[in-house]
Structures are given as structure tokens and as C-alpha cells.
Amino acid sequence: MTVFAVEYVFAPDSTEARDKHRPAHREWLSGLSGEGKLLTSGPYADGAGALLIFSASDETELNEILKQDPYAGAQAIAGIRTTEWTPVIGLLSGYNA
Structure with a gap:
């Protein structure tokens, strides 16, 4: 398996849509975490x-x-950047070895 860093850029004025769809978004993330597909996630502080x-x-x-x-379906994401990532130090080091 390969590790990927995914960066979401939220659409301007998407706060209401994200608030509305956050429970479904987090349920979706939790399911992926349980399957081992999502290793960790979280919003930027800003x-x-x-x-x-x-x-x-x-x-x-x-x-x-x-x-x-669900955020994608709600058009709350303006941009996505995906990058293959090789963790070498820390909790995920050696994960995709």
C-alpha cells in the first residue's frame, strides 16, 4: 500500500455546507479509518x-x-492536492515499506 497526503482547500463561503454535512463527513472518515484506509485527518486551525x-x-x-x-457532494471543497508520501520518522514511518 502507498501512503498519500491529501490537502483539501475549502470553497469560499462553504461554512454552512460543511456544518450541515460534517456529521456525514466524519462518519465517512470513521468508516475509512476502521478499514485502515484513513490513517489520520483533521482540519487546519485557520x-x-x-x-x-x-x-x-x-x-x-x-x-x-x-x-x-459528503463534502465533495456538497461542493464544499474548492481544491484537492494529492501527493504520494513516504513517512520515514515517527508513528507512520515504515508504513508503506
């Missing part, structure tokens, strides 16, 4: 976006997962 760390076989699988996010 509210502009979030960082999510996933484990997936490849970027195609990751993109299919991300399409299912």
Missing part, C-alpha cells in the same frame, strides 16, 4: 482546509475514495 493521510493501492483507488466524501 479553517481554510484539511489534511488527510490515506493508505491506498494507487492514486486511482484514492480518487475513487475521495469522490465519496
Whole structure:
């Protein structure tokens, strides 16, 4: 499995949509965490976006997962940046070895 860092940039004026869909978004994230696909996630302190760390076989699988996010359906995400990531020190080091 490959580890990916995913950065969400929230759409301007999406606070109401995110508030409305947050319970479903977090339930979706919890399910992925239970499956071992989501390693950790959380919003940025300034509210502009979030960082999510996933484990997936490849970027195609990751993109299919991300399409299912309730925030995506609510058009609360203005941009997504995905980067293959190799953790070498810390809790996730050696995860994709």
C-alpha cells in the first residue's frame, strides 16, 4: 500500500455546507479509518482546509475514495492536492515499506 497526503482547500463561503454535512463527513472518515484506509485527518486551525493521510493501492483507488466524501457532494471543497508520501520518522514511518 502507498501512503498519500491529501490537502483539501475549502470553497469560499462553504461554512454552512460543511456544518450541515460534517456529521456525514466524519462518519465517512470513521468508516475509512476502521478499514485502515484513513490513517489520520483533521482540519487546519485557520479553517481554510484539511489534511488527510490515506493508505491506498494507487492514486486511482484514492480518487475513487475521495469522490465519496459528503463534502465533495456538497461542493464544499474548492481544491484537492494529492501527493504520494513516504513517512520515514515517527508513528507512520515504515508504513508503506
